[in-house]
Amino acid sequence: xxxxxxxxxxxxxxxxxxxxxxxxxxxxxxxxxxxxxxxxxxxxxxxxxxxxxxxxxxxxxxxxxxxxxxxxxxxxxxxxxxxxxxxxxxxxxxxxxxxxxxxxxxxxxxxxxxxxxxxxxxxx
Numbered sequence: 106x107x108x109x110x111x112x113x114x115x116x117x118x119x120x121x122x123x124x125x126x127x128x129x130x131x132x133x134x135x136x137x138x139x140x141x142x143x144x145x146x147x148x149x150x151x152x153x154x155x156x157x158x159x160x161x162x163x164x165x166x167x168x169x170x171x172x173x174x175x176x177x178x179x180x181x182x183x184x185x186x187x188x189x190x191x192x193x194x195x196x197x198x199x200x201x202x203x204x205x206x207x208x209x210x211x212x213x214x215x216x217x218x219x220x221x222x223x224x225x226x227x228x229x
Contacts, residue, residue, distance in 0.1 A: 117186045122179035122227055124162055125155075127169035134164040170201075170214060171223030183210050183228040190215070190226075201225070 113119040128134040134156045138149040141158035150157040155165045169175060180186040187197055187210075201214035205228075212227040 113180075113186065113189060116189065118179070118181040118229065119186070120179050122177040122229075123157070123160060125169055125171070125175035125177065125223075126162065126164045127167075127171065127174045128164050129167055131156075131166040134166040137164045138162070169223075170225075171218050171221060173221035175214075175223040175225060177212070177225050177227050179227050179229045181229050183213070183226055186226050187213065195224075 126137060128137055135149065135151070138147075138156040138158045141147045141162050142149055145158070145161075147158035147161060150159070154168055155163045157163050163175075163177070165174070191197065196216045198214045198216045201212075203211045203213070205211045210228060212225050214223055214225040218224070
């Protein structure tokens with residue numbers, strides 16, 4: 106990818122996919138997701154490791170990355186986005202890479218946190 110591209114929003118449709126909040130337990134995760142339902146009408150959607158409030162907020166059930174939580178950024182070309190961010194000194198945590206059934210990357214975290222938040226890219 107060319108170094109002349111300086112805006113990842115334009116380059117690969119970068120957008121906030123969701124914000125992750127770390128809860129101490131599954132019960133606390135459900136309570137927090139319930140508050141987002143009350144506040145915004147976001148339906149809770151439990152998963153094995155978290156409770157999503159619609160698709161905007163993911164409340165981790167005691168197992169979240171990042172000191173404070175995480176921010177998931179969606180992109181339309183995860184391979185190009187990884188290259189772009191690595192070119193700016195952000196390294197990929199290969200052990201975090203989650204794959205789709207076809208072997209392509211579904212999501213991957215950076216090694217470093219920003220302000221206590223783990224950051225991950227996810228393929229739209």
